[in-house]
Amino acid sequence: MTTASVVTNILGSLLAILVSLKLLTSFLPNLLVGLPTKIRLRANQSLLKCSKDLNKIPVLNFGWKNASARRAFVLASERPSDYTNKIYGDRVHIAYRDRIRRESFIGELGQPTERKLLGFFHPYCNAGGGGEKVLWKAVETSLKQSKDNICIIYTGDTDVNGSDILESVKNRFEYQLDSDRIIFIFLQKRDLVESKRWPRFTLLGQAYGSIILSIEALNKITPDYWIDTMGYPFAYPIVSLFANIPIVTYTHYPVISTDMLQKLKNMPGFKMNFKLIAKYVYWKSFMLAYKFAGSYVDIASVNSTWTYNHIKSIWSRSKKSHIIYPPCSTETLIEGCRNSDSSQRLNQAVVIAQFRPEKRHELILSSFSSFIKCTAEKELIPKLILIGSTRNSEDEQYVETLKEYAFGTLKIPAEFLEFKTDCKYEEMKKILYSSWFGINAMWNEHFGIAVVEYMASGLIPMCHASAGPLYDIVVPWDPKENKQSTDGALKTGFFFIDKSDPDYLAKDSSKYSTLSNLFTQVSKLGTSDRIEISNRGKICSLSKFSDVEFERSWNKILDELNSIGDVDIFG
Incomplete structure (x- = not known):
């Protein structure tokens, strides 16, 4: 076979595929939403058979049109939630409320609707x-x-x-x-x-x-x-x-x-x-x-x-x-600590992160250990509290490995370290409201909702200098103008980098310290400085990450859906 014939065959095959896809695109959507044949008749007959006993549930099987039948029933239903497939699988039942209103239900079945x-x-x-x-x-x-x-x-x-x-x-x-x-x-x-x-x-x-x-x-x-x-x-x-x-x-x-x-x-x-x-x-x-x-x-x-x-x-x-x-529910967190006295917070640093390796608990522990060994004034050392969920036995074993590393290898005194696995939300909030610092060590954390929770709860974040925490969350904030600032003095938290970072050589090591050095830096902050940073963080988190702000933004998405013909993303 010549090269020309091979190319011709390939082009012919591609053309056939494109034509097939075009035909399928025009056919399949109607298959999934078009009404099954005699759906009203079959539904009405089933309802009439059950008219003397409304507790009897009519279950219909439209074969490959079950999806479109369920769709039609939902759009005509008084209570759409009744049309889950939990009990009957692919087959479609008629719900009790719609059995009661048989005539109106059948009349609305398949009719145009605003729903x-x-x-x-x-x-x-x-x-x-x-x-x-x-x-x-x-x-x-x-x-x-x-x-x-x-x-x-x-x-x-x-x-x-x-x-x-x-x-x-x-x-x-x-x-x-x-x-x-x-x-x-x-x-x-x-x-x-x-x-x-x-x-x-x-x-x-x-x-x-x-x-x-x-x-x-x-x-x-x-x-x-x-x-x-x-x-x-x-x-x-x-x-x-x-x-x-x-x-x-x-x-x-x-x-x-x-x-x-x-x-x-x-x-x-x-x-x-x-x-x-x-x-x-x-x-x-x-x-x-x-x-x-x-x-x-x-x-x-x-x-x-x-x-x-x-x-x-x-x-x-x-x-x-x-x-x-x-949506980070910053409104709720800020309201929860509104009546607390910031000056009475305990010298505690909190880590909220699932217990898995990419959260870099080992880096936090080794940095904390180095800080302790280099600190003569023991009253400056905060208690480190690690809070996180465990998804399975593998995560549970990971926690045990961390404990052995912390207490056995690093010799961190038990008075300075506590693990809390699968901590209840209310207990977690109490710890947040009574602590000064929150740590996030993950490299390239795409967002970092825990960091937002730190700020909304009044904690001062200590974060890895990358991704979400760096670009979006722990940003300078002007509380008077209530907007993001370019003034580095209006900080809402602190950053660190580490030699284990995949992009360490590309980072400015003169701009960011190590986590161990950062522990030393923040431990020496005066109460007034802590309160100022804390207050700026709370205002920032409320302005950018509240549920209300998410709702406003999502409503814009819904508005765009109403004019979807005009939408062309990223162009």
């Missing part, structure tokens, strides 16, 4: 972390924005039901949600996006898993808008192909970043190491796929300047993204 289905794709919606706080505040804001908005939560938390999840949201985040307009769609294939499922080629495996999971979600019920608040970009082309609906993203962290590529490239012996080169090519190819996926996004939002810069560089074919800082 909109906002599909939030968040397979771990019950995790209770910062990402889930963003999800539920976005849901609360969306429901408040219009009575016609209905929120679908696609989740893999099959071990609980919807009411359990909402009760957890209320207890953890204190958000009051209109549960009647929240539909939980439970997904069975969440294990496909878990890293442990893919011990090799993890990124590729999770990308594949997210595609399968998104197809499962769409086949349960198709929304009017796809809102990804967790970060599964490889689902976007599939959602566009299958549903042809606007895609909104809230990105906490790029799936792959230029930092990752550069860090790999800077490893010793990179040019002579075949495995490293192969990994680099793999990651680079993945980056190109990530860039392609981003081209399907209609409205993008990110959590910080660091994330914005990376997403903009990757999704360069699009327009600008919105920086929407996560």
